[in-house]
Structure formats: structure tokens, C-alpha cells
Amino acid sequence: MEQIKITMEIPVLALRGINIFPEMVMHFDVKREKSIEALEYAMERNQIVFLVAQKEAHLEEPNAKEDLYEQGTITKIKQLIKLPKNIVRVLVVGEKRGSIVSILQEEPFIMADIELLEEEELLMDDVQKNALLGMAREVIEEFGRINTKFAKEAIDKIMLIEDISKLGDAIGYNLITSLDNKQSLLSKNDPIVRLKLAITILNAEIEIAKIKKDINDQVKLKIDKNQKEYFLREQIKVIQNELGDGQGSEEEIDEYLRRAKEIKSTKEVADRIQKEIGRLKKIPAGSAEGAVSRNYIEWLLDMPWEYKTEESTDLERAEAILAEDHYGLEKVKERVLEHLAVRKLSNKTDSPIICLVGPPGTGKTSIAKSIARALNRKYSRISLGGVRDEAEIRGHRKTYVGAMPGRIAHALKYAGTNNPLILLDEVDKMSSDLRGDPSAALLEVLDTEQNSKFRDHFIEVPIDLSDVLFIATANSVRNIPRPLLDRLELIEVTSYTENEKLHIAKKYLIPKQKEKHGITCEQLAITDGAISTIINEYTREAGVRSLERKFGEICRKVAKQIMVLNNGDVKLTDKGVKAFLGTPLYRFDKASEKPQVGIAKGLAWTEVGGDTLSIEVNVMNGTGKFELTGQLGDVMKESARAAVSYIRSIS
Structure with a gap:
């Protein structure tokens, strides 16, 4: 190679996205005026030009001091061809590494002082050299195997290079694509450092290529799978359309x-x-x-996931509705009004879980409907009498044939809102067997700390029950499991007194039965005395169901009398009740005017109040055995035995 004397002043040509290494041949097209001026200046003198890469390839007019790398390559122009549209095609060969010392001018082209960078001396023996060359060739071979875009002949030609300096430059120029990595190799004057860096960069390129190959394989597999699925789906569509x-x-x-x-x-x-x-x-x-x-x-x-009705907090309206629908039940009404007052003051959505406990027929179920109307909530009822399967509450899993959600989910769907009033009727009538305990499933439903994430086995996604107002009913708390009872706020619904039954009959029961049987107020009038007679002599209950049935019986007889005899306007008094209802079913024992020997009076309680008992004692000849007759309770038996013991102690 002809030794070229490098002067200090060399025209500079800025390259966009490429660079060149010593002893490498490259051709490229030039269009910028500054670059053409630099080439013409070099051709008029020694054909030497300094090629250096721009830091940002998109810049049309780079600043020589800020936008160019310092290290570049001193090259010699071998060929220059002018093409149409003011384009010049240049063929150059790299000579030596160089570095910009200072910029002398920027117009009409860039001229700079260039420092020649001599390579450092190779300090390694033949064994180390061969080991480094062997490592480089292994990496080059693997790189060529993975990157199929490089021709095998080009890879083989690079692997034949024995010179460490030339091998590092050949790798940088031919195999490495990143401009930053190329520039890093170009700036290294030590051939050993340069080759090791080239090996490191190639290893990174290999890993990237492997990842790209895996991604491409996965994409191809997915595309093939999607094409197969698309083809099969189209076939299914055709078959389904035919059918x-x-x-x-x-x-x-x-x-x-x-x-x-x-x-x-x-x-x-x-x-x-x-x-x-x-x-x-x-x-x-x-x-x-x-x-x-x-x-x-x-x-x-x-399912009404997030749909809710707006709860009414108007206390006067709620009180009026409750009073209109039910007479008595003051404790229940007071608790509902307290809930509304707290809700209005605190604006919190926590709902109490109330359990109404009392005898049958006292209005526990019907008051729940009135509460729902007073609160402007939807109403849904779940009858728990006889329920013995836990799946009735939580639902069945979809794997079972005929699987359905539980009664809680059914109630929400029926209500169409996620804040209804749900009545858990007859909660004390549940039982358990080998299929589970439904009362245990209710523990989560009625726990205000847990029911915001209630899971039905069929639905499988959490159901928010925190806005639901649960009201339970029971005839007795003795059959309610203790953990479930602990979650309930008990309100006792006591038996109606005679006076309360009289008001209920006049205001609710009689008008309801008249309307049901098509009888007007003029056709049938029932006096207070008749109502009291029916209450005391024909019904004896805590509630008013039997009383309502008696009024229904009277209305049917009156309706028959109107239709058959064409005779209306019946006024029923206490004397005429027997004609409609027959012989009285109950009577009150008359108190004895004078005490009698052998007869004592006792008191007994019933669900409708108290009653008197006449207890008769008879003494006869025999063995002295003590006998009790009649259906006596344990307390009465104990009292009788205590009396006999007392008599024996003083006789």
C-alpha cells in the first residue's frame, strides 16, 4: 500500500447512518452541497477526505462542532461519478483512523485539523492470539448460522482473516448493524480491545437474534393456528347454515x-x-x-350488579304507610323509623338484620312487605321452611346436571335491584342432613362484614349483599343455631290482645273479606259485640288468621243468602253469631262464688294470655298411691307433688 503523507488540513464529509473502517471499500451517494464541495476540493488535490458519522442521521445541516463524532476514517477517493438530479456517487477506500482536533471552517464545506491515530502495539503471544481468534470465529460462525440474511460466503471470508486488527474491523464493518456499536469499535485503537468488544457485541446480537427467532416462530405458529381455526370456523358456519x-x-x-x-x-x-x-x-x-x-x-x-333503587328516608311517609297497613306492632315500626333516621343523618348504607319472633298469624310476613313499601325498596321473599340443603342458599356448581343459582341470587334477580328487602321466612324451620347445613350458609349472607363478597357456587363471581335489607321471621328462637342467632337483631312480636284484634278486624279483616266476596257495607254489618264474641268463643289464637277465616265463612253464608233468598242487609250481633258459625268452640269457666272443699283454682298461661284451672282432689280407700290425671305440664305436676308432701308432713 502506497504511503500517503497526511496533511493537517483535510476536508470533512459527514455521513448519515453509516461509517467506514480502515482498509474497507465503500460506495455511497452524495447530494448535499457541502459534501459535493468537499469532494471536489479533495479531487483537485490529493483525493484524501475524512469521513465521519453524524450523531443524528436526520439532520440536513449538521453543526461540525456538536453534531459529528470525533473519530472517523481517513479515506482515499477511488471513483467519483456524477448522476442526474445533482447526485454524486463516490467510491472510497479506508486508510487510517483519525480524530478531529479542531474545525477550521464550515463554509463552503467543512475543513478540519485531523490527528492520525496509530494502532497500539499487539502485546500477546501466539497462544493467546490463537485463542482469541478461535473464540472470535466460533462467535462469527454462530452469528452466521442464526442470521440467515448474511451470505455464507461472506461469513467464511471473514473467518479466514488471521490479523486481529483486520478481523475486528471486518466484523464491525460487515456484521454489526448498529451505528453506535460501529462507532465504538472505530474509536478503539488497541486491536485486542477492539476484537474483544466485537465479540461482545456479536454475542449480544446473537441473543437478540435468538429472541427474534423465537418470537417469529411463535407468531408464525399463532398465524398458522389462527388460519386453521378460521378455516374450521368457516366450515362450521357453512354446516350450521345448511342445518x-x-x-x-x-x-x-x-x-x-x-x-x-x-x-x-x-x-x-x-x-x-x-x-x-x-x-x-x-x-x-x-x-x-x-x-x-x-x-x-x-x-x-x-343479575342487578350495580342497579339500585333510591331508598326513601321520609319518616312521616314511612310512619303513615306502616300505620295504614298494620295496627299495633309498635316495636317493629319504631325500629324501622330508627333505621331511617340513622340513615338520613349518617348517610351510611349499613342495613340492620332484623328477626321478627312471634306466634303464627301475628303479621310478621305482611309487615315486611309494608316495610319494603315504606322504604321504597323492592320486596323478595325466601321461604326457608323445610330447607335442608346448603346448595339451596349458595347454589349448585355448574358441573352438576340442572345446576341453578341459590335462593339469594334468585331473590336478587326477581327484585331486579341490588338493594331490595329480602324476607327470610321461617328461619327456624331449617334442618340439616348429610348434604350440609343451610343455616351455616346463611352465616356469610347475614354477616355485614362479609356479605359484600358473597359467592354463589353457580354465579362464581362475588355478589354484593351489603345494601340488602334482610328481615327474618321465626316462631321460636330455640331452633335457631347459636352462631346464626348471634347475627340477628331480635324483635318480639307478641300476641294480639282482644282490643287489638277488634281494631284489626274492623279496619282490615272485615273490609278485605267483604271485597273478596263482593259484599257491600249495606249488605253486611257486624257489630263490635259480634266481633268480640267471635274472638272469644270461636277463635283462640295469638294471631288473626282463624279470625279472618271466620269472617270469610260469615261472608260466604251472607252471599248465599243474598243469591238464594234475595235477602240482604244483614246486621250481625253477638246473639246472631251462633246462627252463622254454630256452637261456640271455646268458653270461659265461671268462677265459683264460694270456696269448696277439695277444689282449688290455678292459673295457666297460653299464647293468647292466661286462663283459670279448676283442680279437684279426691280421697278414697286404697294403698295410698298418688295419681295425676289430665294433660298437666311439669310445673303443675311438681306443684301437686309438693302439695301432697306438705299434707303428709303436717298430718
């Missing part, structure tokens, strides 16, 4: 998607609906699994 099933299935899916967009729900519910619809698309038409999936989607779409 007349395809159009309906597509319309059904579209309807589900439309409804899914319209409902208000949590993200978890929305994701589950979309997932299940996607699953339904893959299920063949007519499949039993498809019916299960459709049922599940319908339930998810029908």
Missing part, C-alpha cells in the same frame, strides 16, 4: 354482546361475561354444554 342453526347462533351471540355492553357491573363480572361468550362461540350448536353456557350467561346478564 339452519348458524344464523340463530350468531344473532344470539350478538344479542349477548349488546346486552353485555349495556349492563352496569364490576370489571370482574364484565370480564367473566366476555370470557363465557367467547367460550360459547367455540361450542358446537346443539351441544349440552352450550345450553349450560347459555344459562350461565343469561344469569350473569340478568
